[in-house]
Amino acid sequence: MGALAIPPAPLEFWYEFASPYSYIAAMRIDATAQKYGVDIHWRPFLLGLIFRQLGFADSPFNEQPLKRDYMWRDVQRCCECEGLPFVHPKPFPGRSLNAARVAFLGLEKGWGIEFSKAVYNAHFGQGKNLTDADMLKDLIAEISGGDAEHVWSEAMGPDNKAQLRSQTEHAANLGVFGAPTFIRNGELFWGNDRLELALTHSPKQI
Amino acid sequence: MGALAIPPAPLEFWYEFASPYSYIAAMRIDATAQKYGVDIHWRPFLLGLIFRQLGFADSPFNEQPLKRDYMWRDVQRCCECEGLPFVHPKPFPGRSLNAARVAFLGLEKGWGIEFSKAVYNAHFGQGKNLTDADMLKDLIAEISGGDAEHVWSEAMGPDNKAQLRSQTEHAANLGVFGAPTFIRNGELFWGNDRLELALTHSPKQI
Numbered sequence: 392m393g394a395l396a397i398p399p400a401p402l403e404f405w406y407e408f409a410s411p412y413s414y415i416a417a418m419r420i421d422a423t424a425q426k427y428g429v430d431i432h433w434r435p436f437l438l439g440l441i442f443r444q445l446g447f448a449d450s451p452f453n454e455q456p457l458k459r460d461y462m463w464r465d466v467q468r469c470c471e472c473e474g475l476p477f478v479h480p481k482p483f484p485g486r487s488l489n490a491a492r493v494a495f496l497g498l499e500k501g502w503g504i505e506f507s508k509a510v511y512n513a514h515f516g517q518g519k520n521l522t523d524a525d526m527l528k529d530l531i532a533e534i535s536g537g538d539a540e541h542v543w544s545e546a547m548g549p550d551n552k553a554q555l556r557s558q559t560e561h562a563a564n565l566g567v568f569g570a571p572t573f574i575r576n577g578e579l580f581w582g583n584d585r586l587e588l589a590l591t592h593s594p595k596q597i
Numbered sequence: 598m599g600a601l602a603i604p605p606a607p608l609e610f611w612y613e614f615a616s617p618y619s620y621i622a623a624m625r626i627d628a629t630a631q632k633y634g635v636d637i638h639w640r641p642f643l644l645g646l647i648f649r650q651l652g653f654a655d656s657p658f659n660e661q662p663l664k665r666d667y668m669w670r671d672v673q674r675c676c677e678c679e680g681l682p683f684v685h686p687k688p689f690p691g692r693s694l695n696a697a698r699v700a701f702l703g704l705e706k707g708w709g710i711e712f713s714k715a716v717y718n719a720h721f722g723q724g725k726n727l728t729d730a731d732m733l734k735d736l737i738a739e740i741s742g743g744d745a746e747h748v749w750s751e752a753m754g755p756d757n758k759a760q761l762r763s764q765t766e767h768a769a770n771l772g773v774f775g776a777p778t779f780i781r782n783g784e785l786f787w788g789n790d791r792l793e794l795a796l797t798h799s800p801k802q803i
């Protein structure tokens with residue numbers, strides 16, 4: 392590579408903790424992106440808010456029993472392909488608000504990626520309740536290196552809540568309607584199975 | 598390979614002519630399956646009948662403007678990846694009944710695969726109207742080696758219509774809810790992007 396080589400554009404990884412395909416993407420995105428030399432910007436957001444704006448009463452997965460059952464089988468197979476543990480979490484979708492608030496704060500402080508992966512592993516790998524404050528605090532204590540109660544208070548504080556909401560509004564403005572969503576070079580890619588395309592796709596010609 | 602090597606299980610390829618992702622799958626399935634030594638059984642069916650049974654008023658793609666616009670961009674990108682021409686056909690979804698009837702008959706007679714690919718190329722590659730009898734008859738004349746009017750009459754006859762309807766009912770009984778669908782070793786895989794998984798997935802342990 393010459394001195395003038397332009398580094399590949401970074402990729403924004405928009406993820407929702409209750410989303411099974413976001414779980415799979417989160418667990419494989421670092422190794423996959425590394426192959427292509429692409430930097431990943433982790434962007435947790437609240438897909439439930441966007442679903443409400445779009446007029447969905449529930450997760451689209453739950454609307455059609457046949458599709459819902461298929462989806463769980465597909466998730467299980469995709470986890471097997473990636474060597475990931477999988478437990479069907481109930482109820483589904485889980486309430487992701489607390490986890491997303493902590494992850495958002497953790498990303499500012501430098502431990503958000505590791506925390507996000509740990510939450511996914513707890514929820515989809517072990518079937519733990521996504522909204523369980525004790526579970527989340529245990530992960531904070533383990534990963535942040537700080538005082539879990541103090542971090543929790545900051546995460547649940549008005550500033551952090553407002554910033555996560557603002558990031559979710561930003562996602563809606565970008566046209567995000569599902570998770571995971573990858574945005575790169577102004578192009579939106581939806582779904583774990585579009586990660587490779589998002590990492591390799593060339594920008595639109597102007 | 599030893600004399601006792603068991604050939605890989607065949608794959609049923611369930612496709613709908615109005616489905617853009619079925620187009621992409623149809624154009625790449627032979628070369629992809631050949632890599633894995635898997636035989637493909639082509640199964641045209643009428644997804645519209647199944648959508649009605651499932652209570653969809655329209656193609657699910659059309660229900661949500663944001664998803665619909667994304668889907669067309671995704672189809673365009675996926676066609677670029679495969680080196681396939683793409684024209685957004687209007688109206689969408691096209692009326693696929695006639696094409697499916699001819700394809701069903703053609704598969705019995707040995708020219709159905711080539712005809713199916715030609716219909717996809719005409720509709721999604723060139724934007725031609727899927728239900729245009731003259732267009733379909735031109736393809737029949739070119740591909741079947743028989744008299745187009747005679748083939749057309751047989752395709753639109755009561756026996757062939759009943760058999761296509763019966764094949765669609767069979768699809769519904771198998772749990773097909775979208776297109777393309779691949780069925781192999783009793784497992785259902787939905788979507789062009791699941792083709793490789795369907796070709797390589799091991800059967801369930803009994």
